[in-house]
Amino acid sequence: MTTSTGGTDGTSGTGGTGGTGGTGGTDTPARLLTLLSLLQTPREWPGGELAERLGVSRRTVRRDIDRLRELGYPVHATQGANGGYRLVAGKAMPPLVLDDEEAVAIAVGLRAGAGHAVEGVEEASVRALAKLEQVLPARLRHRVAALGAATMSLTSGDGARIAPETLTVMASATAGRERLRFAYEAKDGTPSRRLTEPHRLVSTGRRWYLVAYDLDREDWRTFRVDRVSEPLATGVRFAPRMLPGGSAEAYVRRSVLPGRAETAAYELDLEFDAPAERVARRLPPGLGRVVDIEGGRCRLRGVVTEPVESVAARLLWVDADFAVRAPDALTRRVRALGHRLTKAAAPLPSR
Structure with a gap:
């Protein structure tokens, strides 16, 4: 480009x-x-x-x-x-x-998307941002940074915000197989400095994680990117190591989402009293394919491993009547959730 x-x-x-x-x-x-x-x-x-x-x-x-x-x-x-x-x-x-205005518009859009771990905005978007910012002239980088500092996004979910510069540095080091040094804050607030061989960036839909080999601890680690600061690609190249247990996505599930790691896959079948376009905007694509059916309704089918509790909560965002065809566990969960919400909407008893 x-x-x-x-x-x-x-x-x-x-x-x-x-x-x-x-x-x-x-x-x-x-x-x-x-x-x-x-x-x-x-x-x-x-x-x-x-x-x-x-x-x-x-x-x-x-x-x-x-x-x-x-x-x-x-x-x-x-x-x-x-x-x-x-x-x-x-x-x-x-x-x-691209002319100046087009380059700035694309960079600002990519930075806005990369700043949140939005499902569907995967590592490819971060790689594209890294490539674009690498070739942007200094005057355009300043314009992009100024626009980013002056604007903010209203997003759903509780995913932590991430500086796009952090993601681009980490993505570049991962793609170039360069050792990456950064400051890291643990869950309890303990600060540390890490020297790693980055393997892959993974988005869970709410957060970004870095799967990397920690050279000081001589073991694989998963790092939440929103707890990373001062990332620096050292320029030292490394030969890739074999990640134990398969893919980086599976490694993240085992290390930070243990409750989901052993969730068996099941068939999801839902029907909505709304057009497919509207429903698809409100639900992550990982749940399945949404197609229109007769009467202005649509149907979603897919095979998922996400816990039924999470799927039930996601359905509240659709803002349309729906029916659960499968699985039965989701039907029970939706029924229990509906009962709880009805109870919560009732006036509190006087004391």
Whole structure:
């Protein structure tokens, strides 16, 4: 991904032999970047307009289009006097060219999502943020930081807030297999310094955890990322170790979610008196697939290991009538929860 250094129309602003913001002359790389930025705007560009923008001839535009195609960019051309060019979808995603405003908008959005362990915003989002912030010019990093400091999110759940910089440093060290040093505060408030070989970042839907090999303790550990501060990638590379017991996700379940570790999988079948789109927005995708059925209703089916107590509590957020088809344990739990809520809504007896 490349960020341009010009205005919001994606031109480089370096001047040229004609047109507004053109990049004519012999600066072919800059001109190609400007052309690519223009083509990534979802519209068809007449050859004459591109030539005017770039300050070059139509023949040069055609040569530049051919160069982009050689680099793997699928540029479609239409014939005729009013023919033009359009960037279409290809088999692989080529590098993107973003102007300043687009780069800042994407970085702010990724930081907002990464700051909370929101289910569905997994490690890939953090890796994307790390890559973007690595190539952002200093002036844009300052803008992103200023926007982040001036805004806040209203999120559901009780997941602790995390500094996006902490996640990006940890994600970069994990991907690059670099030893990671950080300050850590234990559950009882005891501070310590840790030197680790990071293995994987894991989101549970409410919190982020780092699975890493603790070099001082010579053992594997799970660290809550919201208790981490001053993370530093040391630059020292390491050979990956074999994590005992399978995947990092399973390791986190055993170490910090022991009550869920042995929960057997069961089939979840629910019906809601609401459209699928509305229900899907209120429930995590890990519960199953939501599809519309007749009468404006929808049905959710899936195989889950989440305790029925947690599923019952999640259903209260849907704000729609529903029926439990399976399992029977969830039916009993919902019935008990409904009884408790009804009792809680009644006036307290006088004393």
